[in-house]
Amino acid sequence: MHRVIQAIGLTSIPRKEQRPALDNVSFEAHAGRVTALLGAPGAGKTTALRLMLELQRGRGITYFRGRPLHRIPHPAHEVGVVLGDVPGHPARTVRGHLRMLCAASGVPARRADEVLEAVGLVSLRDERLGTLSRGMDRRLGLACALLPDPHTLVLDDPARGLVAGERRWLYDMLREHAAQGGTVLCSTADPKEAARIADHVVTLDEGRLVADQRAADFARTRLRRRVAVRSPHAARLSALLAQQARSTQRSVEVVQEGGNRLCVYGSSCAEVGETAFRNGIVVHQLADEVGDMGPGAGADTQPAGAAEPRPAVETAPQDPADPAPAS
Numbered sequence: 001m002h003r004v005i006q007a008i009g010l011t012s013i014p015r016k017e018q019r020p021a022l023d024n025v026s027f028e029a030h031a032g033r034v035t036a037l038l039g040a041p042g043a044g045k046t047t048a049l050r051l052m053l054e055l056q057r058g059r060g061i062t063y064f065r066g067r068p069l070h071r072i073p074h075p076a077h078e079v080g081v082v083l084g085d086v087p088g089h090p091a092r093t094v095r096g097h098l099r100m101l102c103a104a105s106g107v108p109a110r111r112a113d114e115v116l117e118a119v120g121l122v123s124l125r126d127e128r129l130g131t132l133s134r135g136m137d138r139r140l141g142l143a144c145a146l147l148p149d150p151h152t153l154v155l156d157d158p159a160r161g162l163v164a165g166e167r168r169w170l171y172d173m174l175r176e177h178a179a180q181g182g183t184v185l186c187s188t189a190d191p192k193e194a195a196r197i198a199d200h201v202v203t204l205d206e207g208r209l210v211a212d213q214r215a216a217d218f219a220r221t222r223l224r225r226r227v228a229v230r231s232p233h234a235a236r237l238s239a240l241l242a243q244q245a246r247s248t249q250r251s252v253e254v255v256q257e258g259g260n261r262l263c264v265y266g267s268s269c270a271e272v273g274e275t276a277f278r279n280g281i282v283v284h285q286l287a288d289e290v291g292d293m294g295p296g297a298g299a300d301t302q303p304a305g306a307a308e309p310r311p312a313v314e315t316a317p318q319d320p321a322d323p324a325p326a327s
Contacts, residue, residue, distance in 0.1 A: 004183040005029035006169055009060035010046075012207075021047045022058070025209045029185045031151075033098075034178050035169075036198035036215075037187040044207040045239050046083075047189040049156050064152060069214060080145030082155040086135055090130025094121055094140055097129060097208045098147060106147045115143040131234060135166040153177055155186040159193070171197040195219040207305045221255065221265075227272050229262040230285035237281050238262055243278070244275060260284075 006028050014020040022044040029035040039045045049052055050056040054069050061068055064078055072078050088097045098112035116122050119139040124132070138158060145153055153174065159167045174184045175197070188194050194201045194215070201218040203211035213219065225284065232239050238254045243266060245252035252266040269286050276283045 004031045004065055005035075005052075005185060006063040007048070007052055007060070008062070010048055010062070011048050011059040012051065013058050019207065020058075020202075021207050022051065023207045025060075025207075027209065027212055029152075029183055029200070031183050032178055032181055033199040034174055034184040034186070034197060035200045035202060036194035037185060037189060037202050037204065038189070038194045038245060039187070039204035040189055042206075043189075043204040045189075045204060046156055047207075048204065049083070049154060049185075049187060052083065053154065055078070065251070066222050074148070076150065077148040078150055079152045079154055080148070080150040082138075082141040082145050082153070082158055084109065084141075084156065086129065086132075086144060088129050088142045090128060092129050093126050094129065094132070095125035097140070098143060099146055101147055107148050111147055111149075115146050118146065119143045120169075125243065129279060134161045135163065138166070142170070146177075150182075152183040153185070155184075157189065159188065167193075193216075195223055202214050221263075224265050226289050227264040227269050228285060228287045228289045229264060229272055229276075229283060231262070231276065231281055231283045231308055233281045234260045234261055234262050236279075237276055237283075240275055240279055240281075241267070241272065263289075 001052040008026045010022055010025045012020045012022045025044070025048055032083075037045050047056065047058075051058045051060060052069075064072065069075050069079065086097070092100075095112055095116065096113065099109050102109050102112050113122075113125075116125055119142055121136065121139055121143060124136060127136075129137075129140075142158075145155075155174075158174075159170055162170065169205050173188065178184050178199070186198075188197075195218055198215045201211070201213055201215055202209065203213075203218075203222075211222070213221070229237065234256060238256050241252060241262075245254075245266075250266065252264065255263045255265070257263055265275075269288055273283065273286050275281075276286075315320060
């Protein structure tokens with residue numbers, strides 16, 4: 001699978017006496033795939049996209065088909081971007097706005113009508129920008145991004161505020177772009193949505209990469225019901241639970257996410273707690289969870305003041321045809 005986006009060591013410049021909003025994040029996105037950048041609000045998703053697009057100062061570099069954005073002669077022809085509401089004078093018409101962008105990008109004026117048809121805005125071409133609904137504004141944003149026919153689309157939480165029908169339409173468009181060989185990178189705060197619409201999920205938490213997985217692996221390990229356990233003897237408990245599962249021939253999976261935190265799939269709080277009690281293992285947390293985005297998801301079941309260890313990065317196995325990650 002051809003690597004199109006390579007983000008390497010993305011790090012924001014921190015404010016005084018604060019940690020950076022994004023800290024040494026590296027990941028890739030491939031042609032023919034939708035890649036979701038997942039994280040709760042404040043996880044660093046928008047910062048990552050802005051650093052990649054060179055809209056914000058920081059460290060690290062991002063390559064788009066082997067070149068950083070500032071080395072691409074006509075960036076909009078390579079990367080289409082949707083970072084929020086469409087900027088433009090509210091009195092300008094939809095068609096007029098697109099034709100203005102055609103002139104600025106060196107694209108034939110007829111392309112405006114082509115993308116209007118592609119995003120279903122032909123009937124609204126004479127509407128003023130200031131009168132568009134959120135859904136129609138998002139369609140116009142996608143039309144602007146598609147105008148120069150870019151290979152790659154980068155979108156920041158494009159479905160935010162949209163009703164279900166508009167969300168489905170939007171993600172169908174993105175999947176169609178990927179199916180035609182394009183590359184799509186979009187951020188979202190919804191883990192179930194990420195599993196549903198993406199081929200690959202990159203998860204951020206508090207500015208750091210915590211998981212980089214195929215969507216199927218993400219859904220299997222982070223959206224199933226599970227028991228979250230925190231114990232100073234996590235490794236010993238993990239071994240006992242695995243041994244118990246083998247002896248009873250039950251399908252129980254134990255994942256040690258780092259530090260003293262375990263996630264146990266296919267079991268219950270009662271069973272895990274009884275195993276710990278019988279073996280004299282101290283448990284600091286025992287809670288049911290449903291697929292989460294990382295360590296913060298179980299905060300409502302965690303005792304006040306308890307610290308949350310950062311899980312290890314989960315990396316899916318690589319296809320034999322995939323190139324090795326960049327060093």
